Amino acid sequence: MAFGRRGGAVDRRPSLTRLLGDGSRSVSFEFFPPKDSDAEDLLWGALFQLEELDPSFVSVTYGAGGTTRDRTVDITSSIQRRTSLTTIAHLTCVGSSRAELLDVIDEYSAAGIENVLALRGDPAGGLGTAWVCHPDGLDHAVELVELLRERGEFCVGVAAFPEGHPESTSLDHDARVLADKQRAGAEFAITQFFFRSADWFRLRDRAAAAGCDMPIIPGIMPVTSVAQIERFAKLSGAEFPPEVAERFAGITDDPVAVRKLGVEIATELCTELLDGGAPGLHFYTLNRSTATREVFRNLMSHPSLTRH
Numbered sequence: 001m002a003f004g005r006r007g008g009a010v011d012r013r014p015s016l017t018r019l020l021g022d023g024s025r026s027v028s029f030e031f032f033p034p035k036d037s038d039a040e041d042l043l044w045g046a047l048f049q050l051e052e053l054d055p056s057f058v059s060v061t062y063g064a065g066g067t068t069r070d071r072t073v074d075i076t077s078s079i080q081r082r083t084s085l086t087t088i089a090h091l092t093c094v095g096s097s098r099a100e101l102l103d104v105i106d107e108y109s110a111a112g113i114e115n116v117l118a119l120r121g122d123p124a125g126g127l128g129t130a131w132v133c134h135p136d137g138l139d140h141a142v143e144l145v146e147l148l149r150e151r152g153e154f155c156v157g158v159a160a161f162p163e164g165h166p167e168s169t170s171l172d173h174d175a176r177v178l179a180d181k182q183r184a185g186a187e188f189a190i191t192q193f194f195f196r197s198a199d200w201f202r203l204r205d206r207a208a209a210a211g212c213d214m215p216i217i218p219g220i221m222p223v224t225s226v227a228q229i230e231r232f233a234k235l236s237g238a239e240f241p242p243e244v245a246e247r248f249a250g251i252t253d254d255p256v257a258v259r260k261l262g263v264e265i266a267t268e269l270c271t272e273l274l275d276g277g278a279p280g281l282h283f284y285t286l287n288r289s290t291a292t293r294e295v296f297r298n299l300m301s302h303p304s305l306t307r308h
Helices: 018-020 037-051 067-084 098-110 140-153 171-184 195-207 226-236 243-245 255-275 290-299
Strands: 028-029 057-060 085-091 115-119 155-160 188-193 218-220 278-282
Touching: 018 155, 028 037, 028 085, 028 218, 037 290, 057 067, 067 085, 067 098, 085 098, 085 140, 098 140, 115 255, 140 155, 140 171, 155 171, 171 195, 188 226, 188 278, 195 218, 195 255, 243 255, 255 278, 255 290, 278 290
Parallel strands: 028 057, 028 278, 057 085, 085 115, 115 155, 155 188, 188 218, 218 278
Antiparallel strands: none
């Protein structure tokens, strides 16, 4: 097979529907749109390094409140053109009318992107503030799933939350919402990052009990800075567990030691998940490749990844 960046041949990248249905475990990476030229150079460097690992797919996120929508569309389209990577585009309801969402969906379709992650998105005011729907927009992710399926032949994914969505009334309610997304047309889910494998296993079991049997891919964020991961956890509503934080005690001012331990902990988590039957692994890269590549190398001998 020849790819666009390597020679401009016809694009034969499979959709996620086929990738996730062939019985192998997926390995994927997530990036965010760059804010300036230096950040863009960093992003493309990481992309090309991780492309060599032959990931199942990559995804490009929106910024808080949908603020990077145009950059997300541009960079996702560029990745589709310049690399061999199967690409997932993010799409959120935040701050967008139905007509604006349809315009973005059409842009993705015109760029040849077949896979979209449909998200309601965080409130414009941040976690803990009230969600306010755009007056001409959509109120829930399930509506965005339906809009995507109505508009084109997309493979649609959604978000899942091992520790529960911050606005959910209960973990069981959260699982029922996930099942509703599948019934609306979602074909896979990617979770928020987490640090305890037991949280993902409980999510999987709750989802199954609610009638949801689509693949739920665990989201992994290797710790490379304790302060940064604590801030991200607070912003997302995830927990940085005390037992994990304790392992970093005494080395927080040593970035080399922190990254080494972060890779070790992420490798342990991924191994537990793969051993327990997780359908794949999705790495939040923060637009850097080093720690993610180290975790990936540590996992290459795992039996479930030998076919990847």
